[in-house]
Amino acid sequence: MSPRTKQNLMSAMKTEASESATFSRFAAHARMESEWDLAETFQENADRDRIGHFAREAALAGLVAGTTDNLRSAIAGAVEECRMYTQFGLEATDDGDLNVATAFQDACREKANQCARLQILLDQAGSHSQSKTAGFQKTSQVKVD
Helix, strand or coil, X not given: CCHHHHHHHHHHHHHHHHHHHHHHHHHHHHHHCCCHHHHHHHHHHHHHHHHHHHHHHHHHHCCCCCHHHHHHHHHHHHHHHHHHHHHXXXXXXXXXXXXXXXXXXXXXXXXXXXXXXXXXXXXHHHHHHHHHHHHHHHHHCCCCC
């Protein structure tokens, strides 16, 4: 796949994810106002963006890999988001937008906690992988008469 096509897929996925989240929030608001038909329409759009468009683009881009690769990717993403939220928090503080700065700081803390949980899972996956490999090595050394 060409770099430009891969970049376009990544941009499309970000847009679909954002649209899905936005439509989900619209649906939640419509439910709070007892606008059930409107909420259903918004939710259908959110699901279509997430389940249809995003999923197809993710498959084409090869977004999902093996478990350990997925965990490493998720950790890297959480670290990058934490860096982003830290920078945004500093800028919001400089601009005097303290409520937004607090929201960014909270998001960074949540991402750091998420990263720690994912790292534990990655470490566990690594030890499971090593024990599976060790078991394979033991059985592969058995002589057959």
